[in-house]
Structure formats: structure tokens, C-alpha cells
Amino acid sequence: xxVITVPSARAxxxxxxxxMRQSNALDALPLNLSETQWNTLAGYLQPVMLRQGQPLIxxxxxxxxxxxxxxxxxxxxxxxxxxxxxxxxxxxxxxxGEGAFFSHLPRSAxxxxxxxxxxxxxxxLRFRELCTRAPEIALELTVAMSAVLARRMYNKPKRVxxx
Numbered sequence: 001x002x003v004i005t006v007p008s009a010r011a012x013x014x015x016x017x018x019x020m021r022q023s024n025a026l027d028a029l030p031l032n033l034s035e036t037q038w039n040t041l042a043g044y045l046q047p048v049m050l051r052q053g054q055p056l057i058x059x060x061x062x063x064x065x066x067x068x069x070x071x072x073x074x075x076x077x078x079x080x081x082x083x084x085x086x087x088x089x090x091x092x093x094x095x096x097g098e099g100a101f102f103s104h105l106p107r108s109a110x111x112x113x114x115x116x117x118x119x120x121x122x123x124x125l126r127f128r129e130l131c132t133r134a135p136e137i138a139l140e141l142t143v144a145m146s147a148v149l150a151r152r153m154y155n156k157p158k159r160v161x162x163x
Contacts, residue, residue, distance in 0.1 A: 013042035023093025072117030099162035
């Protein structure tokens with residue numbers, strides 16, 4: 001009988017950290033953490049795998065989960081009463097969901113996987129735990145997410161990617 005070893009989230013987090021460091025996108029998440037801090041953060045994140053076309057966020061839903069994109073691309077759409085309009089593409093090294101996370105408002109757009117994707121999610125409950133147990137990491141993450149939010153708001157094509 002063979003045993004299949006599943007790597008822990010702490011071991012897997014290195015690919016996300018690399019994606020953050022290597023991304024040159026306008027909305028890249030500028031999260032500068034040490035390896036030890038990344039390992040701590042990994043304990044609060046949950047990996048998410050999406051297949052191309054699979055939905056991640058639905059417009060109008062009240063959910064405050066934030067997603068950090070390790071690999072793949074996601075498309076952001078605003079749905080009106082007549083048609084579905086593609087707004088933006090978000091790739092590795094960025095995040096999704098910061099708008100609802102900070103505002104406590106329903107999601108402003110629908111997000112689907114444009115390709116197979118690997119993401120990491122952070123729920124509000126896990127974020128509160130992070131704030132209590134590792135406030136320096138929580139502060140760094142909050143500042144980085146705010147920077148992405150601000151850059152998206154200043155860039156009209158990316159503005160609606162604030163989900």
C-alpha cells in the first residue's frame with residue numbers, strides 16, 4: 001500500500017510568494033513578507049483551484065472573502081440587464097475581492113476563471129484571527145490590499161475589477 005503525501009499549505013505558499021514578487025502588473029499585490037511571515041500567513045489562507053470557466057465571485061452576493069492569485073487569469077464582468085460585458089483580466093500576483101472586504105457591500109462584478117487557476121482565500125474570520133495573533137502581518141496585508149484598491153480606482157479600465 002503506497003502513501004500519498006499532501007504538502008501542507010505552508011510548503012505550498014512559496015509559489016504564491018514568488019508570484020507576488022515577480023508580477024509587474026498594475027494591480028500586483030505589493031506584499032513584502034519574510035519567509036517566516038509567509039509561513040505564518042499560510043496558516044490563515046485556504047488554497048482554491050478553479051478550472052477555466054468556473055465562477056469565483058458572483059455580482060450582488062454579500063461575501064467579503066479575499067482571493068490572492070497564485071497562477072492563472074480571471075475575467076471580471078459587470079452584468080447589466082441587457083448583456084454581459086467583460087471589464088478586466090486579473091492575473092497572477094494580484095488579488096480579488098478587496099472592494100467587498102473593505103466596504104462590506106455586495107460584490108460589484110462577477111469573476112470567472114479565464115484559465116485554470118490556483119488562488120488562496122482569506123475569510124474575514126481568519127483575517128480577524130490573523131490580526132489578533134500576528135498583527136504585523138495583518139497590517140502589511142491590509143496596506144498592500146489598500147494599495148491595489150487605490151491603483152485600480154485610479155485606472156479606469158481596472159476600476160470595476162474592485163470586486
